Amino acid sequence: MNLVDWDFAVTVGSRVAGPGPDVTPEEAAAAVVELREGAERSTPLVRDFTGLHAEAGTAPVLVVDRTGWLRANADGFSKILSPVVDRLIEKKGPPSAFAEAVGTRVTGAEVGLMLGFLSSKVLGQFDPFHDPYGRLLLVAPNIVHVEREIGADPTDFRLWVCLHEETHRVQFTANPWLGSHLLAQMHAVADTIEPSALLDGLRRGAEVLRGGNASVLDLVSTPEQKEILDRVTGVMSLLEGHADVVMDGVGPTVIPSVAEIRTKFNQRRKGAGSLDKLLRRLLGLDAKMAQYRDGAVFVRHVVDKVGMEEFNAVWSGPETLPSKAEISDPDAWVARVL
Incomplete structure (x- = not known):
C-alpha cells in the first residue's frame, strides 16, 4: 500500500518545474562535464580542509535535470514514509482498491506540487539514504540558471556548488552512523503522527504554495515530537553550516571569484520567490534558514577556539552532535563534549 502515487507526483512536479533555462546541446554537455570534474576535484580539497577521510568514488555523482531530481526525491520520501504506511495498515487495515487509488492520486498531486x-x-543534494553509499545529485539546469542570474563565472560557480555538496558526501561517508541516525529521527517523527494528520499536512503544504497561511509544523505539537524535531534541527544546522564553512574556506585557494559569488548568492537568497522564503512559509518556521546560518557560526566559533581536529569530535556519534540550543551556544557544546 502507498499513501502517495509517486509516479503521478513526479508527473505533476515535472509540469510545475518546467525545463529550465535555454541552453544549446553543446552548453548542456559542457556543464555536465564540468560538474562531474568539479565533484571529483572537490574530494581531496574537502578532505584536506576538514581532516575527514571518505573513500572517493563510493557514491555515484549524478548530473540530473529537474525531473531526475524529482524522481530521486520521490524514491527517498517513499522510503521515509514506509513506517507511516505500516502503521496505517496496523490501525485501520488496508483500504479498498478504489479508495487507495483515489487517495494516492490526490496526495500525489499535492506532493508533486511541492516537489x-x-x-x-x-x-545540489547528497542523498544519504540511497543504497549502499548514497548518491550525489547536481541539478544542472538550476546551477546554470543561478550562475546566469547573478553573473557568476560559470567555472567558479560550478566548483563552489560542488564543494558544498561534496562536503555533505564526506560528512555521511566518513561517518557511516550519521545516515542511520538521521533516518531514525525521521522515522521517529513519522511514527508519532497520525496518518490522517499527515495527509492533512500534505494538503496544507500545497495550500501554502497557493498563497495560504497554513503550516506543516502544525502537525508537530506534542513534547515528544518537538524534542525529536529539535534534534533534527540541530543536526541539519550542523551539516549545512559545516558545508558553508568548507566551501568558503576552500574557495579562496581554487576559486578566484569566491567572495563575489558569496555576496551575490546571499543577496539572491533574500529575493522574492527564493527557496529561503518557501521554506519559511512551508515549514512555518521563519528561523529555519537562520538556523542554517547559525550552524556556520557554530562551526567557525568552535574551530577558531579549539581547531579543526578537536572540532571533529562532533562526528564521534549521536551523543556528540550539538543540540538545537548548543548551535546557538557553541561554548556550551565545547564544555559538554571537549
Whole structure:
C-alpha cells in the first residue's frame, strides 16, 4: 500500500518545474562535464580542509535535470514514509482498491506540487539514504540558471556548488552512523503522527504554495515530537553550516571569484520567490534558514577556539552532535563534549 502515487507526483512536479533555462546541446554537455570534474576535484580539497577521510568514488555523482531530481526525491520520501504506511495498515487495515487509488492520486498531486516547486530551486543534494553509499545529485539546469542570474563565472560557480555538496558526501561517508541516525529521527517523527494528520499536512503544504497561511509544523505539537524535531534541527544546522564553512574556506585557494559569488548568492537568497522564503512559509518556521546560518557560526566559533581536529569530535556519534540550543551556544557544546 502507498499513501502517495509517486509516479503521478513526479508527473505533476515535472509540469510545475518546467525545463529550465535555454541552453544549446553543446552548453548542456559542457556543464555536465564540468560538474562531474568539479565533484571529483572537490574530494581531496574537502578532505584536506576538514581532516575527514571518505573513500572517493563510493557514491555515484549524478548530473540530473529537474525531473531526475524529482524522481530521486520521490524514491527517498517513499522510503521515509514506509513506517507511516505500516502503521496505517496496523490501525485501520488496508483500504479498498478504489479508495487507495483515489487517495494516492490526490496526495500525489499535492506532493508533486511541492516537489515541483523545490526542483526548480535546488542546486545540489547528497542523498544519504540511497543504497549502499548514497548518491550525489547536481541539478544542472538550476546551477546554470543561478550562475546566469547573478553573473557568476560559470567555472567558479560550478566548483563552489560542488564543494558544498561534496562536503555533505564526506560528512555521511566518513561517518557511516550519521545516515542511520538521521533516518531514525525521521522515522521517529513519522511514527508519532497520525496518518490522517499527515495527509492533512500534505494538503496544507500545497495550500501554502497557493498563497495560504497554513503550516506543516502544525502537525508537530506534542513534547515528544518537538524534542525529536529539535534534534533534527540541530543536526541539519550542523551539516549545512559545516558545508558553508568548507566551501568558503576552500574557495579562496581554487576559486578566484569566491567572495563575489558569496555576496551575490546571499543577496539572491533574500529575493522574492527564493527557496529561503518557501521554506519559511512551508515549514512555518521563519528561523529555519537562520538556523542554517547559525550552524556556520557554530562551526567557525568552535574551530577558531579549539581547531579543526578537536572540532571533529562532533562526528564521534549521536551523543556528540550539538543540540538545537548548543548551535546557538557553541561554548556550551565545547564544555559538554571537549
